[in-house]
Each structure stands twice: as C-alpha cells, then as structure tokens.
Amino acid sequence: MSTPDLLPNIKMAQLRRSQRVCLRLPIVVLREGPGPNVASEETHTLILNAHGALIQLALTVELGQLLGIKNAQTMEELVCRVVHLGPDHPGKREVGVEFELASPRFWRIAFPPSDWTPRSPDAKAPTKHIPGGKAPIKQPVALPGETDKKLVNKLPGPVRG
Numbered sequence: 001m002s003t004p005d006l007l008p009n010i011k012m013a014q015l016r017r018s019q020r021v022c023l024r025l026p027i028v029v030l031r032e033g034p035g036p037n038v039a040s041e042e043t044h045t046l047i048l049n050a051h052g053a054l055i056q057l058a059l060t061v062e063l064g065q066l067l068g069i070k071n072a073q074t075m076e077e078l079v080c081r082v083v084h085l086g087p088d089h090p091g092k093r094e095v096g097v098e099f100e101l102a103s104p105r106f107w108r109i110a111f112p113p114s115d116w117t118p119r120s121p122d123a124k125a126p127t128k129h130i131p132g133g134k135a136p137i138k139q140p141v142a143l144p145g146e147t148d149k150k151l152v153n154k155l156p157g158p159v160r161g
Contacts, residue, residue, distance in 0.1 A: 019111050020049050030068035030077075031059050042072070046094065050104035050111055052080055056092040061085075067097060071106060078103055 024044045031039045039059055047054040053069075061067065061082050070077040084096025104111055 020047050021107075021109065021111065022047050023107075023109065025107060026072035027053075027055065028070040028072055029055070029057060029059060030070065031061065031065070043092075045107075048107055048109075051102050052083070052096065052098035053107075054084070054086070054094055054096050056089070057095045058092050061095060069097060069099075071108070074108060076106060078106055 024046070025048065026042065026044050029041045029043060031041075033039055041057060041059050043056055043058075045053045045055055063082055063085060065082045067080055067082065068077050069080050078099050080097040080099050082095055083098045084094075086094030086096070099106070
C-alpha cells in the first residue's frame with residue numbers, strides 16, 4: 001500500500017466528530033409504514049459513536065429515511081436518519097444511522113476523548129487474540145514449603161535440611 005492510499009483514511013479520521021467504538025448493543029429499530037403501520041426489528045449495533053451507529057438490518061430502508069432507534073436496555077428512543085447503506089449479507093444489510101442531534105449518553109458508555117489515538121502514550125498495546133484459540137495455561141508456581149529440596153539446597157545462605 002502506498003502513501004497516497006493512506007491519505008484518504010487519515011483525512012477521514014480527522015473529519016470524524018467522535019470516536020468509533022466496536023460494541024454489540026441490543027436495539028429495536030422502528031420504521032413507519034403507510035398509514036398507522038409501524039414495522040420493528042430487534043437487532044444490534046456493530047459500531048457506534050456519539051452521533052449514531054452502524055447496525056445490521058433486515059428491514060428495507062432508503063438513504064435519508066427517518067427511523068426510530070430504541071436502546072433495548074434503557075428503552076430510551078431517538079429519531080435517526082439512514083446515512084449509509086452497506087453491502088448486503090444473507091438476510092441483513094449494514095446500515096449507518098445518524099441521530100438528529102448528537103446523543104453520546106444514549107448508549108450509556110464513556111467515549112474516548114476527542115484527542116485520543118492508538119498512538120497516545122496512554123494507549124495500551126493491542127492484546128494478542130487468536131480466533132477460536134484458548135488462553136495459555138500457566139505453569140503452577142510452588143508455594144512456600146512445597147519447594148524442591150534440591151533447589152532449596154542450592155540457594156545461597158545457611159544450609160537447610
């Protein structure tokens with residue numbers, strides 16, 4: 001990948017109004033239909049920020065369409081607008097929604113500060129994750145009184161028997 005390929009990503013990151021957080025939260029999406037009909041779907045977030053979210057949705061929606069998003073944990077509801085239609089997946093599509101007004105408290109999480117970056121001195125290194133892998137098994141540590149006598153006899157200091 002050449003340097004020019006990275007520039008659009010850097011520019012987009014600088015244009016973001018709030019940090020993205022990958023988090024799966026249960027939500028209910030409400031879509032008004034013709035007349036008094038309202039369609040709803042229980043789904044979840046994929047990525048969220050203070051201004052909206054990326055969600056998976058089986059309901060058919062169009063760019064610019066207004067939807068209701070209900071936080072399934074708090075039952076709080078906000079109006080949002082469809083701003084992105086992603087690729088179709090079997091039975092569902094990725095849909096980007098934006099709140100009419102920024103609502104960082106809607107998700108009930110603490111967002112990173114606006115100047116946060118993974119290169120920050122306060123940022124932790126990524127953890128090594130192997131999909132489907134198991135946590136490494138630690139070797140048992142000998143407790144006092146359970147040590148090998150040979151090892152104890154090799155330690156400096158008075159001879160122990």
